[in-house]
Amino acid sequence: MTTAAKPGTTSHALVVVNGAGVRYREGGRVLGALKEIGVKVPTLCYDERVGPVGTCRMCLVEVEVDGRKQTVASCTAFQQPGMKVATHTPELREYRQTLLELLLSETPSPNECPKCQSFATCEFHSAVNEYRARWDRFPRLRTRQKAADPNPFIQRDYDFCIACYRCTNICNDWEMASAITVQGRGQDSRIHTFFNNMLLESPCTFCGQCVNTCPTGALTDRKIVGKTDAKKVTRTKTICPYCGVGCGIHLLTQDGKLMGSEPDFSAPSRGSLCVKGQFGSWEFVRSEDRLKYPLIRRGGKNGTLERASWDEALDLVASRFKEIIARDGPDAITCWCSARCTNESNYLLQKFTRIALGTNNVDNCSRT
Amino acid sequence: MSNSIEELAGVRFLLVAGSNTTETHPVIALRMKRAVRNGAGLVVIDPRKIELTRFASRHLQLRVGTDIAVLNAMAHVIIKERLYNAEFVKNRTEGFEALARHVELYTPEYAAEVSGLKAEDIAATAREYAAASPKAAICYTVGITEHSCGTHNVQAIANLAMLCGNFGQPNSGVNPLRGQNNVQGTGDMGAIPTDLPGYQKLEKPEVRAKFEKAWGVTLPRRRGVTKITAIDQMLRGKMKAVYIMGENTVVSDPNATHVEHALKKVDFLVVQDIFLTETARIADVVLPGAAFAETEGTFANSERRVQRVRKAVEPPGEAMADWQIILELFKRMGHPQKATEPKEIWKEAASLAPILSGITYERLDKEGGLQWPCPTPDHPGTVYLHTDEFSTGQPGFFAPVDHIPPAEEPDPEYPLVLTTGRRRVTYHTGTQTSRASGFELLVPHEWAEINPHDAEGVGIEDGERIVVASRRGRVEVPAKVTDRSPRGVVFMSFAFPELTHTNVLTNDAFDFITETPEFKACAVKIEKLAAPAAD
Ligand code: SF4
Ligand code: SF4
Ligand code: FES
Numbered sequence: 001m002t003t004a005a006k007p008g009t010t011s012h013a014l015v016v017v018n019g020a021g022v023r024y025r026e027g028g029r030v031l032g033a034l035k036e037i038g039v040k041v042p043t044l045c046y047d048e049r050v051g052p053v054g055t056c057r058m059c060l061v062e063v064e065v066d067g068r069k070q071t072v073a074s075c076t077a078f079q080q081p082g083m084k085v086a087t088h089t090p091e092l093r094e095y096r097q098t099l100l101e102l103l104l105s106e107t108p109s110p111n112e113c114p115k116c117q118s119f120a121t122c123e124f125h126s127a128v129n130e131y132r133a134r135w136d137r138f139p140r141l142r143t144r145q146k147a148a149d150p151n152p153f154i155q156r157d158y159d160f161c162i163a164c165y166r167c168t169n170i171c172n173d174w175e176m177a178s179a180i181t182v183q184g185r186g187q188d189s190r191i192h193t194f195f196n197n198m199l200l201e202s203p204c205t206f207c208g209q210c211v212n213t214c215p216t217g218a219l220t221d222r223k224i225v226g227k228t229d230a231k232k233v234t235r236t237k238t239i240c241p242y243c244g245v246g247c248g249i250h251l252l253t254q255d256g257k258l259m260g261s262e263p264d265f266s267a268p269s270r271g272s273l274c275v276k277g278q279f280g281s282w283e284f285v286r287s288e289d290r291l292k293y294p295l296i297r298r299g300g301k302n303g304t305l306e307r308a309s310w311d312e313a314l315d316l317v318a319s320r321f322k323e324i325i326a327r328d329g330p331d332a333i334t335c336w337c338s339a340r341c342t343n344e345s346n347y348l349l350q351k352f353t354r355i356a357l358g359t360n361n362v363d364n365c366s367r368t
Numbered sequence: 369m370s371n372s373i374e375e376l377a378g379v380r381f382l383l384v385a386g387s388n389t390t391e392t393h394p395v396i397a398l399r400m401k402r403a404v405r406n407g408a409g410l411v412v413i414d415p416r417k418i419e420l421t422r423f424a425s426r427h428l429q430l431r432v433g434t435d436i437a438v439l440n441a442m443a444h445v446i447i448k449e450r451l452y453n454a455e456f457v458k459n460r461t462e463g464f465e466a467l468a469r470h471v472e473l474y475t476p477e478y479a480a481e482v483s484g485l486k487a488e489d490i491a492a493t494a495r496e497y498a499a500a501s502p503k504a505a506i507c508y509t510v511g512i513t514e515h516s517c518g519t520h521n522v523q524a525i526a527n528l529a530m531l532c533g534n535f536g537q538p539n540s541g542v543n544p545l546r547g548q549n550n551v552q553g554t555g556d557m558g559a560i561p562t563d564l565p566g567y568q569k570l571e572k573p574e575v576r577a578k579f580e581k582a583w584g585v586t587l588p589r590r591r592g593v594t595k596i597t598a599i600d601q602m603l604r605g606k607m608k609a610v611y612i613m614g615e616n617t618v619v620s621d622p623n624a625t626h627v628e629h630a631l632k633k634v635d636f637l638v639v640q641d642i643f644l645t646e647t648a649r650i651a652d653v654v655l656p657g658a659a660f661a662e663t664e665g666t667f668a669n670s671e672r673r674v675q676r677v678r679k680a681v682e683p684p685g686e687a688m689a690d691w692q693i694i695l696e697l698f699k700r701m702g703h704p705q706k707a708t709e710p711k712e713i714w715k716e717a718a719s720l721a722p723i724l725s726g727i728t729y730e731r732l733d734k735e736g737g738l739q740w741p742c743p744t745p746d747h748p749g750t751v752y753l754h755t756d757e758f759s760t761g762q763p764g765f766f767a768p769v770d771h772i773p774p775a776e777e778p779d780p781e782y783p784l785v786l787t788t789g790r791r792r793v794t795y796h797t798g799t800q801t802s803r804a805s806g807f808e809l810l811v812p813h814e815w816a817e818i819n820p821h822d823a824e825g826v827g828i829e830d831g832e833r834i835v836v837a838s839r840r841g842r843v844e845v846p847a848k849v850t851d852r853s854p855r856g857v858v859f860m861s862f863a864f865p866e867l868t869h870t871n872v873l874t875n876d877a878f879d880f881i882t883e884t885p886e887f888k889a890c891a892v893k894i895e896k897l898a899a900p901a902a903d
Contacts, residue, residue, distance in 0.1 A: 152806025176401045200809060205394065223805065236680035239667050241660040241800065244546025245373065245395045246669025246737075251661055251680040258661060258681050268374065268673065268737055274394035280804035282661060285681070287803045290642055291656035292685025305644075305654060310686060310696070313653055317611075318700035320636045320652075324608045331590060332607055334598045337559035338614030338690075339548035341657075342665025342677055344713040345690035346550070346557040347565060348705075349613055352694050355585045356701040360570065360592025364551075364559040 013081030018088070024081045030074040031059060039087050042096065042127035043075055045164040047213045049270060050173045052076045056164050058096055058127065062086040093131065100124075100133035103162045106141040106187070107216070114157060115217035118228045119252075119262070123215035124162055144190055151199045153206050153279045155225055156191075161218040163189050167210035174272075179204035208278035212263055212271060223279060224260035228252065237264055240277035241340065245269065247277050258282050321357060334361035370541035371505060371752040372671040372739065377402040378539040381500030383493070385413040385435060385525065387509040388789055390420050393545050396507075396670075409500065411493050413438065415787065416817075416859060417852045426493060429854055430483035432785045433774040439524035440771070441479030441487075442494035444471040446531050451498035453533030460757070461530050463766035470768030482771060501532035507543045520769035530764045536754040546670040549660075553668035556724065556740070557717060561592030566721025582720055585703075602630040609636040613690060614657060616645040625841055640693060656687035663689040664710040666732065668740070672750070674727050675737040774890075778856065782838060782891035784822060786858045786873055815848040817859040818894060823849040826894055835895045836860070838873040844897065858892060 013024040015033045022033045029052065034041065045056035052075035059074045064084040071092075074085075086092070103124065104110075115122040121129070147156035163182075168191060171180050179202040183192045193202035211219045235250040248267020252260040261281045265271040294313035295305040308316075324332055335353040337346045346364070353362040376382070376399040389397040397420060404410050404423045412424040413435065421427040430438055446452050447468050457464050476487035476494075483490075497504050506525050526542055534540035546552050558565035568575040576587050593601065601607035603626075610631065618628045631637055632650055639651035648654045662683040668674045683689065688696075691713060698705050707713045711729045718724040726742040726749075739749040757763075778785055816836050818828065828834055830849040835842055836858060845860065853859050860873075873892060 152809060175398065176405075206810070207394065236661075236678050237676075238661065238678045238680065239549065239669075239675050241549055243393055244549060244551055244670035245393055246549060246667055246673060246675055247395055248675070253680050256681060266736065267675075269395060272395045272398060275807075275810070276804075277395075280800065280807060283805060284800040284803035285642075285659040285661045287643075289644070289803075290659075290684045290687065291644055291648075291654065292687055293656060294686070295644075295648075295651075295654035297652045301652075305649070305651075310688075313655060314693075314696050314700055317638055317653055317655075318697060321609065321701065324636065328608050330588065331593075333609040333611070334593065334595075334607060335611040336595060336613065336615055336617070337554050337557070339546075339551040339554050340660075341550065341554075341614045341690050342660075342663060342710070343550065343553040343557050343668060343674070343717065344665045344710045345613065345663075345694065346554050346559050347713060347717040348691050348694040348698075349611075350558045350565070351583070352698055352701075352703075354587055355583055356698055356703045358588050360561050360588055360590065361598060362559055362592060363561060363595045363598070364554040 015079050015081075015083045015085060017085045024079055024083075026079075028079045030061060030063065030072065030077045030079055030083070030085060033079055033085065034061075034074060034087060041074060041087055042100075042123070042130075044124060044127070044162065044215045045166060046075045047166050047170055047174075050166075050169045053165065053169060056099075056162075058099060060092060060095060062089055062092060096127070097131040097133050098137075100128050100131055101135075101137040104128065104133055104135045105138040106143055107160050107162065108143060109135060113160060113217035114155065114220045114225045115214075117217075117230055118220065118225045119233065120230050122217055124160075125216070141187065147191075147197055149198055151204075151206075151222075153208070153222055153275075154199060154211055155220045155222040156218065157220070158191060158218050160216045161191065162216055164215060166213040166215065167191060167219060170209045170213045171204075175205065175207050175209050177203050177205050177207070180210065206275040206279060208263070208273060208275070209271070211278075221260060221262075221279070223283075224252065228254050228259050233259065235262070237266075239267075240273065240281055242274075242276045242281070247273050249273065249277055249281060251282060258286050325357065330358035331361060333357050333359060334363070337362065337364040339364060369543040369545070369671045370535060370754060371539070371543055372673075373399055375539045375752065376400055376505060376507070376543075377406065379403050379408050379500075379503055379505045380539070381409045381411075381496055381504040383411050383413065383497060383504070383506045384420060384424075385439075385506065385508045386521075387507055387545055388414070388416070388418045388420070389507065389509070389545065390418070392509060392547065392789070393670075396545055400507075409496050411496070415854055415857055417854070426489060428483075428485050428489060428493065430485055432787055432857060434479075434483040434771065435521050436524045436769055437474060437479040437482040437771040438485065438490055439521070439528060440471045440474035440769070441476045441490050442497065443467065443524075443527055443531060444474045445476060445491045445494035446498050446528070447471065449495070451495065452531040453501060456533030456535075457531065460533075460535070461764040461766060463768075467527060467766035467768050474771075497528065498532050501540070502534050502537040503539045504532060504534050505540050505543060506534075507545055509545045509547065520767075520772070523767040523769045526764070527766050527769075530766060535764065536752065536756065538752055541752060541754075544670070549669070550667040552670060552672060553666070553674070556668055556721070558721075561594055564720070565717050566723050568721070579720065582716075599627055599630045602634050605633070608634055609638075610634055611638040611640070612647060612651075613640045614642075616641070616647050618647040618650070619645070640690060642687070655693050656683075656685070657693065658683040658687055658689040662687075663691070665691070666710075666714060669737075671739060672753075673737040673739045674724070674732065674742075676729065676732045776839075776891045778891045782893045784856055784858050784892050784894060786836065786838065786860065786890050786892040788860055813846065814860060815846045816894070817848050817850050817853045819851060819853045819855045819857065820849050821855050822853075822858075822894065823847060826896060828894065828896060833897050835897060836873060836892050837895065838890055838892045841873055843873060847894070858894065 014021040015024050022036050042058040044058045054073045054076040061074045065080050110125045116125050143159040144161045168180050172178050232254045233252050240247045240249050247269035248264030250262045250264050263271040263273045294308045296308040297303050298306050337349050350362045410424045411426045412421050413428045415432045476490040480487040529542045637651045638653045639648040640655040640657045641648050642659050661680045664679050665677045666674050707716045723741040726744045726747040727738050742749040828847050834847045
C-alpha cells in the first residue's frame with residue numbers, strides 16, 4: 001500500500017542509483033536509497049539501530065547534484081531530489097580495495113577468523129573476498145591484543161578488531177549498559193571496560209549485542225566458537241523460550257545436534273536479546289538429565305518411578321482417568337496447561353479436558 | 369498489552385508500576401530507556417530501588433501493597449484539577465460520576481499517609497501523566513497482580529488510562545508485561561475454566577453451540593475450578609486426579625509445602641515435562657515431553673503477537689511433543705482427533721476463535737508475527753487495541769476500588785515484609801537457566817536483600833548466612849545488605865529451589881477475583897543462624 005500519486009501531481013522526485021530510479025525520501029540517507037533497490041556497498045561501521053557514525057569510509061559513493069560531483073559516505077549523506085549516485089565505479093572499487101588491504105595489514109589472516117570458521121563469513125571478510133583485497137599488499141602492522149578475559153560468554157579476540165566501534169556504540173546507545181569504551185587513538189586504540197577489562201566486573205549485562213554487531217571475528221559467542229563448522233551449520237528461525245517479549249532467535253544445529261543460538265534480526269525484536277536468550281536458550285535442551293522415556297510409579301504410593309513403555313504409560317493414564325470418572329465423576333479431575341508449551345499443545349489439552357474428560361477444570365500457570 | 373513493545377520508545381510519559389523491567393524484561397526496558405533518552409518522563413512506582421529508577425525522573429518508593437491508594441489519589445488530582453479527557457470520558461466510558469465520588473476521599477495527603485510517599489510527589493505524577501496524554505503509557509507486571517488485591521490494582525490503573533484517554537492511541541495504553549513466553553497464548557487457547565479459545569465465554573449458549581457443533585460433543589456446563597480451588601479440593605479429598613503439563617507447581621506456587629501436600633494426596637498425578645522436576649518426582653506417571661526446539665507450533669507474546677516456533681532437532685530418547693502425547697490420550701479415551709499436526713491444530717483453533725481467524729502458518733512464515741485481533745486473511749493484525757470502541761464492545765467502565773492492606777501484615781513477631789521476584793539471569797523456577805553454563809557466575813545462588821537498618825537491628829552482616837522465617841516455613845540463605853530494599857522489606861527470588869526454597873515462606877492468600885496468589889507480600893522475620901553450641 002504505497003502512496004498513490006495524488007491527482008494533479010504527475011511525477012515524483014527521484015534519486016537515480018546506477019541508472020535506476022528510486023523514490024526520493026525527504027530526510028533519507030543515500031544508503032537508504034541503495035538498500036531500497038538492493039545495491040550493496042560494504043558498511044563496516046554501520047548498524048541501523050544506532051544510526052550512522054561515518055568512520056570506516058567503506059560505503060563511499062559518488063553523487064552528482066546539479067552537475068556537481070562529490071564523493072560522500074552513503075551512510076551519513078542525505079538524499080537530494082534528482083541526485084545521481086554511482087556506487088561501483090573503478091575508482092570506488094579500487095578505493096575500497098585499498099581500505100580493506102590497510103585493515104588486513106593490521107589483522108591476522110582471514111583463514112584464522114573465528115567467526116568465519118564457526119558461524120558464517122563475517123562482514124569484513126565478505127568484503128575482502130568481494131573486492132579481492134590482498135592480505136600482503138602493505139607491510140604488516142602490529143595487531144591489537146586479544147583480551148585476557150575469562151568470562152564464560154564472550155570471546156574477545158581483538159587481534160581481529162578493525163576499530164569500527166560498532167560494539168561500543170551498540171553498548172552505549174542501544175543497550176545503554178556503558179560497559180565498554182574506546183581507549184587510545186588510531187593504531188593504539190583498544191576496546192576496554194572502565195575498570196580492569198573483565199566484563200564480569202563491568203556493568204556488562206551479557207546481552208551479546210556487541211558480539212552480533214561486530215563485523216569481524218573480534219567478538220564471538222564463546223559457547224559456540226571453535227565447536228562448529230560454518231560450512232555445516234544450519235539455522236532454524238524460532239522464538240526464545242524465556243519471557244513474554246518473545247524475541248526472535250535462530251537455533252544453530254550441526255549433524256542433527258543443537259550447537260547454539262543467534263539473534264534473529266528480521267524479527268520484531270530487531271536482534272535484541274537479553275543474557276537468557278543470547279547465552280541460555282539451548283543448553284538445557286541438550287542437557288543430559290532430560291527425561292527420555294515414560295516413568296510409572298510401581299509398588300503403590302510409596303513405590304519408585306520406573307521406566308515404562310509409551311503404551312503402558314498412556315494406557316495406564318487413560319484407564320485411571322476412566323476409572324475415576326466412573327467412580328467420582330469428571331469434576332474429580334483437573335488439567336493444568338503451561339505457559340511454556342505451544343498454543344497448539346495448550347489448545348489440545350483444554351479440548352481434551354472438556355471433551356475427553358468432560359469437565360471444565362482446566363487452568364494455567366499464568367496466575368503464578 | 370493494549371499497545372506494542374516498540375511503541376514504548378515513542379511515549380511522552382511512562383508510569384512503571386511494580387515491574388522490575390530491567391531484570392524481568394530487559395528487552396522491553398531497552399525501549400523504556402530509549403523513551404527517556406527521547407525526552408519522555410519516567411516515574412517508577414516500586415517499594416524497591418530497582419535499576420530502572422536510575423533512569424527515572426521520580427521514584428515513588430511506596431510501602432508494599434499500597435498501590436491502590438496512590439493510583440486513586442492520582443485519579444483524585446486528575447479529576448479535581450480537571451485534567452482528564454472530557455471527550456473520551458463522555459464518549460467511551462461509563463461510571464465517571466461514581467468514580468469521582470469514590471476517589472474524593474483519596475486525597476494525595478491520605479495516600480501519602482498510607483504509602484509513606486510525599487503528597488506533592490503523587491500530585492505531580494498525576495499532572496505529568498495527564499499532561500502527556502494521550503501519549504502516556506502504564507506498564508506493570510506481577511508486582512501489581514501478585515497481591516490479594518491484584519485485580520483491583522489493575523482496575524485502578526485502567527481508571528487512570530481511561531480518564532486521560534490513553535486507549536486506542538499509539539504510544540499509550542495499559543501494558544501488562546507477561547512473565548513467561550506463552551502466558552498470553554495459554555489464555556488465548558482457552559486454558560481457563562470459564563473461557564473457550566479466543567476468550568469466548570462458556571456460559572453463553574451461542575458460544576457453546578458453536579463449539580459443540582465443531583467438536584461434535586455436548587460440552588460440560590458445570591463451572592470448572594481454578595488451580596487454587598483445585599488445590600483446596602485435593603486437600604479435602606474431592607479432587608482425585610491431576611494432569612500437569614510443563615509446570616513445576618511444587619516450586620512455583622506459594623506456600624509450597626501445602627501444594628506438595630495436596631498433590632501427594634490425590635489418587636493419581638500425571639506430570640508431563642522435560643525434566644524430572646520436584647513436581648514430577650511425586651507423580652504416579654511421568655510423560656517425557658519435547659522442548660521448544662523440538663517441535664513445530666506457535667507462541668503468543670505480551671503484545672498479542674503470534675509467532676512461529678520451529679523444530680530444530682529431535683527430542684531425546686523416546687520423548688514426544690506435548691501435542692503428540694495428548695493426541696495419543698485422546699485416542700485412548702475414545703476421541704481420536706482429525707487435526708494431527710501442529711499446523712492443522714492451529715487451523716482448527718483459529719477457525720473457532722474470531723480474534724485469531726486470519727492467522728495461518730503460511731502468513732506467519734511469510735509475514736513474521738501477527739498481532740491479534742486478526743479476524744480475516746487480509747487483516748494486517750492489530751498494533752494497539754480499543755481504537756474506536758473497547759474490544760469488549762462495551763463502554764469502558766470505571767470501577768471504584770479501595771485500598772486493601774495485604775492479607776498478612778507485619779506484626780511484632782514477624783516484623784518484615786517479604787516480597788519475591790525474578791532476577792535477570794535466572795528464570796522462574798530455574799529449571800532452564802540452571803542448565804546453561806556460565807550463569808552460575810552471574811548469580812551463583814539465592815540471597816535475601818535486606819536494608820542496612822534491618823540488618824543492623826538483628827546484627828547481620830553482608831554475606832552472612834541467615835534464617836528467613838514466616839508462619840509457614842523457614843529457609844537459610846546468605847544476606848545481601850543493600851539499600852535496594854527499603855526498611856522493613858526483604859526481597860528474594862525463587863530460582864534455586866534445591867538450596868533455597870523461597871516459596872515455603874510465601875502466603876497462599878489469593879486475589880478473590882482471579883485467584884492469583886499473593887507472592888508479593890507476606891510477613892517474615894530474619895534471624896542469625898543459631899551459633900554452634902558453645903563450650
Ligand atoms: S554484552 Fe551487551 S552489555 Fe556487555 S559489552 Fe556487549 S553490548 Fe555491552
Ligand atoms: S571489536 Fe568488533 S565491533 Fe568492536 S571496534 Fe573492533 S571490530 Fe568493531
Ligand atoms: S558504513 Fe558508512 S562510513 Fe562506515
